[in-house]
Amino acid sequence: MASPAFTLPRFYTAFFLVIEPISALVGAFFAHFRQLDYLRMTHAASAPAYVSTIPLSTSVVLSQLANMYLLFMINEALVLRSTSNLRVWRTVLFGLLVADFGHLYSIKDLGHQVYWNVLKWNAMDWGNVAFVYAGATMRMMFLAGVGLNTESGRKAAERAAAMKAK
Numbered sequence: 001m002a003s004p005a006f007t008l009p010r011f012y013t014a015f016f017l018v019i020e021p022i023s024a025l026v027g028a029f030f031a032h033f034r035q036l037d038y039l040r041m042t043h044a045a046s047a048p049a050y051v052s053t054i055p056l057s058t059s060v061v062l063s064q065l066a067n068m069y070l071l072f073m074i075n076e077a078l079v080l081r082s083t084s085n086l087r088v089w090r091t092v093l094f095g096l097l098v099a100d101f102g103h104l105y106s107i108k109d110l111g112h113q114v115y116w117n118v119l120k121w122n123a124m125d126w127g128n129v130a131f132v133y134a135g136a137t138m139r140m141m142f143l144a145g146v147g148l149n150t151e152s153g154r155k156a157a158e159r160a161a162a163m164k165a166k
Contacts, residue, residue, distance in 0.1 A: 006086045007149035015138050016093075021077035023131060024069045032066035035059055041124030043110060072096065086148075093139045100136040103128070 030038045035054055039047035039062075048054050075092055083089070107114055107128055114121075115129060141147065145155065 006084075006089075007147075009147040012138070012142060012147065015135075016076050016142075017081055020135060021073040023127070024073035024076070027127065028066040028069035028073070031062045031069060035062045038062060038124070041122055042128075072099070090143060093142055097136055097139040097143070100132050100139065103132050104136075 030041075035058075036048065036051045039054070039058070075096065080089060080092055104115070114125060118130070121129065145151070
């Protein structure tokens with residue numbers, strides 16, 4: 001891995017270069033190879049009863065989704081790992097942040113409670129909501145410079161310290 005031209009804290013390294021790419025790979029696996037499970041965890045009431053009854057169009061769309069998860073993984077695990085250019089990091093993470101908001105919007109038809117009712121979440125909800133919240137938060141922190149040895153990072157730290165002092 002190329003040494004970043006900026007200071008990359010370990011929590012960013014762990015999340016962006018290890019945890020999130022592995023999570024995306026797991027999502028790709030389920031979307032492509034375990035389609036019935038994926039559908040049941042997304043919305044059991046509308047999922048087909050058997051693998052053989054998954055509509056072809058749904059199967060194709062799930063495989064396309066798996067491909068998008070792989071792209072997500074490649075962007076983080078390989079593209080970010082291969083560059084020390086802060087501008088590239090910011091650009092990739094901004095694009096992924098936009099995708100986070102799109103992902104959260106895509107589950108709106110499951111009902112507003114899916115966004116906050118953690119007691120009713122299943123494994124898919126934890127991935128679709130909580131993990132996306134975490135990823136979006138990490139990306140916003142990075143884009144704000146939090147924890148980075150950059151001018152914007154130092155300003156963010158100063159703002160946080162000033163708020164804490166109040």
